[in-house]
Amino acid sequence: MKLKSIERFPFEIQKSLRKFQFVSDPVITEYKPLIGQSIPDLESFAESLGEKPFRGRQLFDWIYRQQVDDFSVMTDLSIPFREKLTNVPIHPLKMITGDVSVSKQTRKILFELLDGKLVEAVLMIEGNRITVCLSTQVGCAVDCDFCATAKMGFIKNLTAGEIVDQFLQLQKMSSEKITNVVFMGMGEPFLNYKNTIAAADLLHQPKGINMAAWRITISTAGIVPKIRQFAEEEQPYKLAVSLNGSTHEQRLKTMPITQTHTFSNLINASKDYAYNSRNRITFEYVLMDGINDEPQDAERLIRLLGSIECKLNMIPYNEIGGVYNRPSDERIEAFMEPLKRAPFPVTVRWSKGTDIDAGCGQLVTSST
Ligand code: SF4
Numbered sequence: 001m002k003l004k005s006i007e008r009f010p011f012e013i014q015k016s017l018r019k020f021q022f023v024s025d026p027v028i029t030e031y032k033p034l035i036g037q038s039i040p041d042l043e044s045f046a047e048s049l050g051e052k053p054f055r056g057r058q059l060f061d062w063i064y065r066q067q068v069d070d071f072s073v074m075t076d077l078s079i080p081f082r083e084k085l086t087n088v089p090i091h092p093l094k095m096i097t098g099d100v101s102v103s104k105q106t107r108k109i110l111f112e113l114l115d116g117k118l119v120e121a122v123l124m125i126e127g128n129r130i131t132v133c134l135s136t137q138v139g140c141a142v143d144c145d146f147c148a149t150a151k152m153g154f155i156k157n158l159t160a161g162e163i164v165d166q167f168l169q170l171q172k173m174s175s176e177k178i179t180n181v182v183f184m185g186m187g188e189p190f191l192n193y194k195n196t197i198a199a200a201d202l203l204h205q206p207k208g209i210n211m212a213a214w215r216i217t218i219s220t221a222g223i224v225p226k227i228r229q230f231a232e233e234e235q236p237y238k239l240a241v242s243l244n245g246s247t248h249e250q251r252l253k254t255m256p257i258t259q260t261h262t263f264s265n266l267i268n269a270s271k272d273y274a275y276n277s278r279n280r281i282t283f284e285y286v287l288m289d290g291i292n293d294e295p296q297d298a299e300r301l302i303r304l305l306g307s308i309e310c311k312l313n314m315i316p317y318n319e320i321g322g323v324y325n326r327p328s329d330e331r332i333e334a335f336m337e338p339l340k341r342a343p344f345p346v347t348v349r350w351s352k353g354t355d356i357d358a359g360c361g362q363l364v365t366s367s368t
Pocket of ligand 1: 150
């Protein structure tokens with residue numbers, strides 16, 4: 001693994017990174033790390049140490065609301081309780097290092113899990129909007145042909161704690177409050193459904209981090225039964241679907257998952273979700289040169305999505321050195337022309353951080 005020196009960063013970021021070099025290394029003990037545990041989990045944990053359940057609620061407050069990761073600062077806990085906590089790890093992740101885009105608006109951070117596996121998360125600054133892009137798996141099994149993460153194959157699911165800790169550590173290094181969370185990093189969130197929802201619930205918990213549900217977006221490549229489950233459970237979080245094609249055959253060429261979860265089933269599940277939940281669904285569309293960027297693709301999208309309460313987000317492809325290319329600006333403009341008449345909002349996301357491989361579909365880690 002190639003680690004980059006923190007001296008490469010601007011001074012104020014070096015300070016943040018240095019601070020993180022001293023976050024106590026995750027230690028493998030008989031205890032689970034506290035980050036990732038819910039209020040009932042921490043109440044039971046406190047009881048297991050011979051304490052009253054309210055001690056668990058105090059721990060929850062310190063860790064998630066006050067975001068303190070040093071027991072010596074938790075002064076309303078009794079000294080004997082703090083002594084019992086000495087060998088209890090707080091963080092399931094260790095921040096290894098990071099990279100900052102030339103614009104300084106994007107930071108990509110590399111984390112190490114307790115078992116040595118690596119995962120990345122990204123922080124993006126856009127005016128007052130500070131968004132973090134979290135990973136839900138190490139690698140990914142979905143195998144989208146245009147994606148760097150796919151080249152790793154599937155390695156493992158992250159726990160809820162490993163997902164939430166990306167947020168907490170990025171929040172600690174950011175001087176501004178994080179305003180939005182997207183589950184669009186490494187992995188397919190709906191193939192790690194339980195832990196993804198548990199992580200979203202921890203981010204949303206009013207007694208802790210208290211992130212509004214509408215500020216949390218879960219993005220799927222199109223796992224249809226899970227979209228239906230998400231709708232049936234009336235999950236309050238926003239849903240995004242990576243569409244990336246305007247017909248079944250076209251999508252199948254870059255997203256083999258279309259074989260199992262067909263294009264029409266995906267559109268129908270998305271339509272049902274938007275109709276029943278009354279929530280606007282976001283369709284993400286990665287624009288690839290000569291693959292899905294003809295004006296007739298745009299026309300088909302209007303017909304396909306016109307009756308759905310949705311938003312369409314175009315993402316010009318972030319190149320990863322493979323066979324796919326980003327369309328020229330002229331082609332993007334020609335593609336966008338018909339979409340000016342679309343009955344739904346259309347945005348173009350000019351990815352940030354592509355110079356540090358932090359754009360959509362560019363996250364990849366290696367431990368060799
Ligand atoms: S685009 Fe998303 S779902 Fe597809 S392989 Fe990459 S990480 Fe997995």
